[in-house]
Amino acid sequence: MKIYKLMVPVLLFAMMYGCKEDNGLNKPLFKDGQKPGVVTGVVVTNKNGAAKITYKIPADNDLSYIMAEYEIRPGVKREVKASYSNDSLIVDGFGQVKAYEVKLYAVDKGENLSDAVTVTVNPLSPPFTEAFKELVLKDDFGGMNVAFKNKNESDIAIVVIMPDKNGELAAIDTYYTKAKLGNFSIRGYEPKPIRVGAYIRDRFGNLSDTLFKEITPILEIRLDRTKFKKVQLPTDRGDGYGWVMENLWNNSTGGTGFHTNPGLGLPLWFTFDLGTKAKLSRFKEYQRGENYYEFNHGNVRKFELWGSNDPPSDGSWTNWVKLGEYESLKPSGLPNGQNSSEDIKYAQAGEEFNFDINNPSVRYIRLKMLQNWSNTDFIHIMELQFWGQPEL
Template identity: 30%
Template sequence: MKSITIYLFLALITLSFLGCAKKENLPISASTGKPGSVSDVSVKPMPGGAEVRFRMPDDNNILGVKAVYDRNGKEVSTFVSVYDNVIVLEGYDNQETQAARLITVNRALEESEPVVISFTPKKSPITSVKETVQIIPDFGGPRFQWLNVDRAPITFEMYAPDSTGALTLSKILVSSSEQMSHTIRGYPDEEIPVAIVLRDRYNNVTDTVYPAGGKTLTPLFEEKIPKSNMRMIVLNNDTDFNFHGGRVEYLIDDDWRTFGHSNNGTMPASFTVDMGQRVKMSRFVVTNREYWGHAFSWGNIKTFEVYGRVDAPSADGNWDEWTPLQTPKECEIIKPSGIGGTDVTPEDIAFGISFDFEVPFEMQAFRYFRLKVTGTWSVTTFCHPAEVDFFGQGMGN
């Protein structure tokens, strides 16, 4: 008897779900006849589309308004509820006259007579971005840079040579930043083919963009700056890194197993490097101490600032004499996994303990490098960086 009861209960539950499934797409009220159309329609062209404003019919049974229009040869629709009076049409990649139908829908899913509108979109975001793209020589490879004043999400497909010299997809980057650049490195200062293609979320794709004047460029020569003539200098407001087995000179000894270690209560902590010559720097690499098998815990660097100076600095270490190498000034080491705190994933561990940071191409050559640690992964009052390396071109004294 107990088994029969259970089976009956399950059968009733199943029928209940089936009943719900059958009603999912049914009207939510009885027919009230064809609803009225929208009125007082105004259209404002915008980049890649238009903003349409209207007045809803005075009808309590209205569910909303949908716009039906063609985009890239396909009919698409956009719906807004009865509580809205604005609908945005977007995704166009031309400046030709377009048409759309505004249709009121009531709770019985009955549709009004359409109100037909026409408009001419402004230049699309993807076209505007394409027109600003530049591919120029950078240290060790091509630098792709662009402006995105509409801050539209754009996919950038960057092409560079593979190991055989054939042009191949090398990097995919999705960004809505207003201004951005990216360099693909690892190439000698020899002529190479490069290109870029842009896509947006509406399946609009640009033609292939090449460097100005041709399809190739020659990267600038890049080397790791030798440390044989480098030395650490300690300014009056620099931090002592000679605690707990650390030595300040270990920060430039080309050995990631050694480290500098500041004392408790010394944050923020700074150190200064005399590189022995002026350097047109392309990037620098910060290496954290390997602690518990990874770089994301204890006194390892999480946030920091970097500065450069051409001439010998004042002994007092006055920060006003130094030029920030990054904008905004603070740099941050981010785990590949993106998770917060000191927890790590296999992806984080596999990434390693060294982190690249680019120096803006426009930065002048300088001799003195200064780093200020502003935060650690375990929010300690001390820090223990392992190494710092510099890349670019040595310019001599």
């Protein structure tokens, strides 16, 4: 019995010591020094900026994965791995329509590589090149608008450039997207001709050609809030809790804003007069905040803006034209009730929305709320600001 008791701690010590000396981490479990067999029956299916390589794996019992090595540009190498349970892999990142060599290796659990099997792929036009073909630069209020189509829905960056004060081309904005189509505006420029350019960069560092165009920004001013007036039509939702509509243009994003009463269902809408007919370019909406209400409670989430120059007195939708459909987007994407510091800053800075440049000029605005952030039937907004070109 004494010998048995003594051996237990000795064995434990030996095990602990052994773990300290060599825990086997990051080391192959099998070191037989034997190369695995090669992949066979290779078939290439070319894709936009990529290729799918299908193969038959070797019969080695200790096979771990298949690896592809290749260059997408001189000196820029990529490596793609696929589990031994797969019969194909995708090689991507190719920036040109031309032949590329890809070396395929079978790798076993001892990290032994097979002999290379070299295949040639001929990728089709890469997604960033296809997107560049659809790039459009045009005049916009206070600057320029960039419209794009990204049919492959790939990760791209649209870089807009213009000469700096030294005449050197420099980036003024970079727009990241994987959306199928969209547009964005860059503002803050005087209404005089400027030469701008745009190119596309993909996530592999490939660059498109550059599209250049002379742009003349359209004059844009912020509408005079002192001319705004409440319009209470029969079907409009009225004020609640002492938070009156006039607070929407009192030039304050704190204190009290506009609030409607709950319990009357959705959708709800309210109407006001801009005081002048104007071709609208954009607007900014400020949420109720206080570090609690952001993206919560009665703050508007999905809504429409309508315009009219002759709203009927019965509160119907005759003579109204839809100016746009909008959705408030939380930067972090966190669930309701959870906000990041970025979310708070974004809401407090005001959320900006654009109008279609082809919309008619209007004087009266009707905001129609479809959903708030708590899925209830009331709304609260602190401030609304509008920009555009008033008709004098």
